[in-house]
């Protein structure tokens with residue numbers, strides 16, 4: 001099988017590359033913005049026609065949630081037009097596409113975990129553009145896997161590393177305690193994606209680690225596991241103003257995985273423990 005990964009230098013791209021290389025029997029074509037800019041429709045068709053992959057896994061995205069609010073054109077280009085180009089080019093050769101999406105397609109007003117059957121209602125430019133990307137992929141290529149994840153950390157910049165840096169350099173760290181979600185390791189997410197592709201299990205899926213917490217709880221667990229003595233102070237979203245509106249509650253239930261091939265993700269604390277052990 002031939003698999004083309006876009007955004008291969010990002011957190012998820014790196015983990016997928018690692019897991020596919022460990023598995024073997026897969027020819028990988030690794031691209032990032034310098035070798036394939038997904039916003040350029042001609043380049044995307046050229047690359048797909050020349051390499052003819054069986055599957056494209058789109059890990060490329062404009063992931064800076066606050067920056068998207070002021071960088072709207074680029075957010076639409078990378079998060080919506082890019083997936084459109086990839087989905088259409090793959091459809092033309094009968095190939096499949098994996099589109100990675102986000103919990104931020106929901107506005108976070110629910111009181112129970114979101115299912116794949118709930119209607120998205122994004123509250124930020126990032127969430128809206130990612131949702132538009134999903135819609136393009138759904139419309140332009142029937143052989144699609146759309147996988148929504150959340151609070152992702154892996155090999156790259158992320159909340160876990162930011163907390164460790166802040167904790168090491170500040171007497172006090174303030175973290176928001178009124179937004180809830182599910183921290184997710186790229187290790188778990190990559191396993192979900194690989195399994196979906198192996199099973200040709202098309203459709204929309206939620207792929208997050210199990211359990212839920214606030215950003216404050218997440219930080220508390222990071223410091224506890226690292227044995228760091230940090231004065232961690234909870235605060236509200238009101239106090240910690242950010243440019244983009246973030247959902248208060250964006251816990252996703254991996255319901256479609258439960259209903260089909262089974263949910264292989266771990267509890268968020270177990271995955272975090274493994275991640276921190278490997279960081280040492």
Ligand SMILES: NC(=O)c1ccc[n+]([C@@H]2O[C@H](COP(=O)([O-])OP(=O)(O)OC[C@H]3O[C@@H](n4cnc5c(N)ncnc54)[C@H](OP(=O)(O)O)[C@@H]3O)[C@@H](O)[C@H]2O)c1
Pocket residue numbers: 006007008009010011012013032033034036037038039058059060061062063078082100101102103130149150151152153156
């Ligand atoms: N990170 C999270 O907390 C989170 C949460 C929910 C969902 N997700 C989704 O999960 C997926 C993977 O996220 P991630 O954290 O692995 O992202 P990431 O680390 O930010 O990686 C994204 C990669 O895409 C590249 N890229 C940007 N514009 C591109 C373009 N026009 N063409 C090709 N490549 C381009 C980036 O390059 P540069 O670095 O040079 O820009 C980067 O290498 C994304 O779809 C994201 O929306 C992430």
